Amino acid sequence: MLTIYHVPGTRSARIIWLCEELDHPYQVETIDFSPDYRASPEWRALNPVGKVPAMRDDGFSMFESGAMLQYILERYGDGRLRPRPGTAASAKYLQWCWFAEATLARPLGDMAHHLFLKPEPERIPAVVEDARRRAVLCIEALEDALAKRPYLLGDAFSAADIMMGYSLVLGRRVGALQPEHETAVSYLEHLAERPAFRKAFPN
Structure with missing residues (x-):
């Protein structure tokens, strides 16, 4: 299942919003956004600059909220919430x-x-x-x-x-x-x- 690493009020909200609009299943892991955790090897493996959001899906991880939206729409959107590419x-x-x-x-x-x-x-x-x-x-x-x-x-x-x-x-x-x-x-x-x-x- 798609996992969203979330801090309330940050750009990870975009990913939750999109999944809700698409009625696509996801799970949220609310993370500790302290400087120590953001600098940890564990978090840097998900986001190398120590920011949010990050996401896991189908055995890989990614960061950047705009890229995540694009990926989710391409893989799960079935043409919804965006115009046909190339138009x-x-x-x-x-x-x-x-x-x-x-x-x-x-x-x-x-x-x-x-x-x-x-x-x-x-x-x-x-x-x-x-x-x-x-x-x-x-x-x-x-x-x-x-x-x-x-x-x-x-x-x-x-x-x-x-x-x-x-x-x-x-x-x-x-x-x-x-x-x-x-x-x-x-x-x-x-x-x-x-x-x-x-x-x-x-x-």
Whole structure:
């Protein structure tokens, strides 16, 4: 069975969310995310940089949440939650998947590190403000895209919305996503109504 190594509130939630949407069986191992465990040979064998998520399936392990989603969809998705590869719709799907992680989540991660993850003497307010500016630019671009449609690809929910949904949860946590971002907030609230979302983010 597919095993998801999970820390609540982290990117491993994307994998739980996807499996719930697909009704695909999985098991969760909630791990100790202390620095000592993340540096241990046991964990580094699953994720060589000591981060989450990681996953095991069919005798092998992998890391990177976006890659895990792609693998699960290719192996178990039966064409669900993504457009047919090689189409214009698939190109847009890939664009939004990687925008969510590579473009939006990066400044959000910088904010998180300098707001509460780093030891207080190492936190730099100027880094937070620069990252906030970059994150808000991304959120505004997302709002433009969602102005006339409920999901990233139109009327149909896709795994791109799973990728983006986690990034917006993080954006809300660090304070980049604000009430004035009405379209993005409404989109996240709409995603949060899905039962699979509630399984991935129970609190």
